Amino acid sequence: MMDPRSNGQKIRVAICGGGIGGLCLAVSLSKHSNVDVQLYEAAGQFKEIGAGVMIWFRTWKILEKMGLADEFSKIAHAPPTGMTGKPKHLSEPELALTIEDLICHRKCIRFHRAQFLDVFVNNLPTGVAHFGKRLSTYTYETSSISEHDKLIKLHFADGTSSICDVLVGADGIKSCIRTQMYERAARLKHDSGLLGYIHPIWTGTMAYRGLIDVNVIPKGKDGTLHRAIRDPIMYCGKSKHVVSYSIAQGDIVNVVTFASDPKKHGQPYAGEWVVECPKEELLSCYAKWEPEVEQLLQCIEKPTKWAIHHLQPLPFYHAERVVLMGDAAHAMAPHQGAGAGQAIEDAFILAGLLKEATLDDIPAVLDAHERVRLPMANSILTGSYEAGTMYEFDSKYGDDYETLGPALQHLWDWIARTTLEEELESALELASIGKPPNSAKT
Ligand SMILES: Cc1cc2nc3c(=O)[nH]c(=O)nc-3n(C[C@H](O)[C@H](O)[C@H](O)COP(=O)(O)OP(=O)(O)OC[C@H]3O[C@@H](n4cnc5c(N)ncnc54)[C@H](O)[C@@H]3O)c2cc1C
Known part of the structure; x- marks a missing residue:
C-alpha cells in the first residue's frame, strides 16, 4: 500500500550520536531536499579526544565529493603518503624489532581529531543538532495516516521525546540502539544467540596514547630530526607495537603504543576503558626498546591508557527502520586505522541511497546499505584484529618475514579493491530506487 506521506513528504531521519560517523551523515x-535530518547528541557539545586520526585515500575521496576537500586540506598532515619502517635488528633480541616493508604503501592522510570533527561541525546547518539528548529507548507508534506505517518514537533521558521515520544509531561502541535492536530481534525471532x-x-590489548609538541623531541647527535617527525612509523616487538605520525601540519607528533596478551582476547575487562596513567608505567612497558622509542615516550607528559575493545561481526545492521552505523555497527581494533573511515563510508552509502528515496523506499534502502556495507566493514573488523597480532608477531606467521609480509599486505587489499562510486552504484541497483514497486526489490 502506498504511503500517502511519500507524496512530497520529507523522510524524517533522526541520528543519535554526533561523533565522526553521525556528523558526517548529518x-x-x-543537503537533501527530500530529507529532514535531526541529530541528537548525549553530550553538551560535539567533542573528540585530543589525539590523531588517519584516513585512507578512499575516505578522502568521500570528503572531496562532499565538497570539503579544501577545508580538510588546510588541517591535513601530510600529503597522502605511506607508513614506513626501518631495518630490523634481528641480532639484538632484547631490543624491540622494527620492520621494513611489512606495512602497506598506500596513501594515508593524518589529522588532529578535534580539527577533523570541527570541519563537519562547521558544515552542519543551524537547527540540526540537539545537545544533552541521551537516547534511553525507542518505541514504535502507529501513524495517524496509515495503520501499517510505523513511526519511531525516541525517548530521551531528559524526559523529552521525538518522532522519526528512520533512526540511525551512530552512538558508538557501547550503542544503546544496538542493545535494543538485538534484544528485540532475539525476542521476536526466539533466538537468544x-x-x-x-x-x-x-x-586483550591495552593502548597508551599521547601527543607531543615537535619542538620538545630531542634531535639526534648529528642534528637530525627524530624519525617520528619525518615519517609515520611503526616499531614492532613481541606482543607490543608503537605507532607514531605527525599531525596538525607537522606541529604535533601523535603516539599510540599497544601491549597485548592474546590469551586474554574475549575475557571480561574490569574497570574503566579509558584512564590517565603514570608516565612511569608507559616507560616500563617499553623498557629496553630502541633508544629512539624511549626518547619519544619520554616526551609524553600525560599518557592515557585504553582497553581496546571490538565487536563480534554483527549478522545484521538494520531492523524495522532502525540502522546502525560506525562503531555502533562495527567497532574494530585500530590496527588498520579504519574505524572512522568506515563510519564515513557508511554515511556516504546511506546518504547516497536516501538522496532519491521516498518513504516507500526505506526498507529497500536499509537492505541495500546493509548488503553493501556489512561484508566490507565486518571483514575489516576481523582484519584489523589480525593485523595487530601480525605486527606483534603473535599470528601464525610469527616473525617469519617471508610469509608475514605478504600476509599483511593482503590484509590491506580492501583499500584499493573497490571504489566508493562502484559501491554506491551497486547499492542503488540493489535498492532499485525510483523503479515501480515490486520491480526488483527483494
Ligand atoms: C587508539 C585508537 C586509535 C584509532 N585510530 C583511528 C585512525 O587512525 N583512523 C580511523 O579511521 N579510526 C581510528 N580509530 C577508530 C575511530 O576512532 C572510531 O571508529 C570512530 O571515532 C567511531 O566514530 P563513531 O561516530 O561511530 O562513534 P563515536 O566517535 O564513539 O561517537 C558516538 C557519539 O554518540 C554519542 N552517544 C552515545 N550514546 C548516546 C545516546 N544514547 N544518545 C545520544 N548520543 C549518544 C557519544 O557522546 C558520541 O558523541 C581509532 C580508535 C582507537 C581506540
Whole structure:
C-alpha cells in the first residue's frame, strides 16, 4: 500500500550520536531536499579526544565529493603518503624489532581529531543538532495516516521525546540502539544467540596514547630530526607495537603504543576503558626498546591508557527502520586505522541511497546499505584484529618475514579493491530506487 506521506513528504531521519560517523551523515543529509535530518547528541557539545586520526585515500575521496576537500586540506598532515619502517635488528633480541616493508604503501592522510570533527561541525546547518539528548529507548507508534506505517518514537533521558521515520544509531561502541535492536530481534525471532552480539569484547590489548609538541623531541647527535617527525612509523616487538605520525601540519607528533596478551582476547575487562596513567608505567612497558622509542615516550607528559575493545561481526545492521552505523555497527581494533573511515563510508552509502528515496523506499534502502556495507566493514573488523597480532608477531606467521609480509599486505587489499562510486552504484541497483514497486526489490 502506498504511503500517502511519500507524496512530497520529507523522510524524517533522526541520528543519535554526533561523533565522526553521525556528523558526517548529518552534513550529507542536510543537503537533501527530500530529507529532514535531526541529530541528537548525549553530550553538551560535539567533542573528540585530543589525539590523531588517519584516513585512507578512499575516505578522502568521500570528503572531496562532499565538497570539503579544501577545508580538510588546510588541517591535513601530510600529503597522502605511506607508513614506513626501518631495518630490523634481528641480532639484538632484547631490543624491540622494527620492520621494513611489512606495512602497506598506500596513501594515508593524518589529522588532529578535534580539527577533523570541527570541519563537519562547521558544515552542519543551524537547527540540526540537539545537545544533552541521551537516547534511553525507542518505541514504535502507529501513524495517524496509515495503520501499517510505523513511526519511531525516541525517548530521551531528559524526559523529552521525538518522532522519526528512520533512526540511525551512530552512538558508538557501547550503542544503546544496538542493545535494543538485538534484544528485540532475539525476542521476536526466539533466538537468544543474538544477545551475544550486544556487548563489545576486550581484545586483550591495552593502548597508551599521547601527543607531543615537535619542538620538545630531542634531535639526534648529528642534528637530525627524530624519525617520528619525518615519517609515520611503526616499531614492532613481541606482543607490543608503537605507532607514531605527525599531525596538525607537522606541529604535533601523535603516539599510540599497544601491549597485548592474546590469551586474554574475549575475557571480561574490569574497570574503566579509558584512564590517565603514570608516565612511569608507559616507560616500563617499553623498557629496553630502541633508544629512539624511549626518547619519544619520554616526551609524553600525560599518557592515557585504553582497553581496546571490538565487536563480534554483527549478522545484521538494520531492523524495522532502525540502522546502525560506525562503531555502533562495527567497532574494530585500530590496527588498520579504519574505524572512522568506515563510519564515513557508511554515511556516504546511506546518504547516497536516501538522496532519491521516498518513504516507500526505506526498507529497500536499509537492505541495500546493509548488503553493501556489512561484508566490507565486518571483514575489516576481523582484519584489523589480525593485523595487530601480525605486527606483534603473535599470528601464525610469527616473525617469519617471508610469509608475514605478504600476509599483511593482503590484509590491506580492501583499500584499493573497490571504489566508493562502484559501491554506491551497486547499492542503488540493489535498492532499485525510483523503479515501480515490486520491480526488483527483494
Ligand atoms: C587508539 C585508537 C586509535 C584509532 N585510530 C583511528 C585512525 O587512525 N583512523 C580511523 O579511521 N579510526 C581510528 N580509530 C577508530 C575511530 O576512532 C572510531 O571508529 C570512530 O571515532 C567511531 O566514530 P563513531 O561516530 O561511530 O562513534 P563515536 O566517535 O564513539 O561517537 C558516538 C557519539 O554518540 C554519542 N552517544 C552515545 N550514546 C548516546 C545516546 N544514547 N544518545 C545520544 N548520543 C549518544 C557519544 O557522546 C558520541 O558523541 C581509532 C580508535 C582507537 C581506540
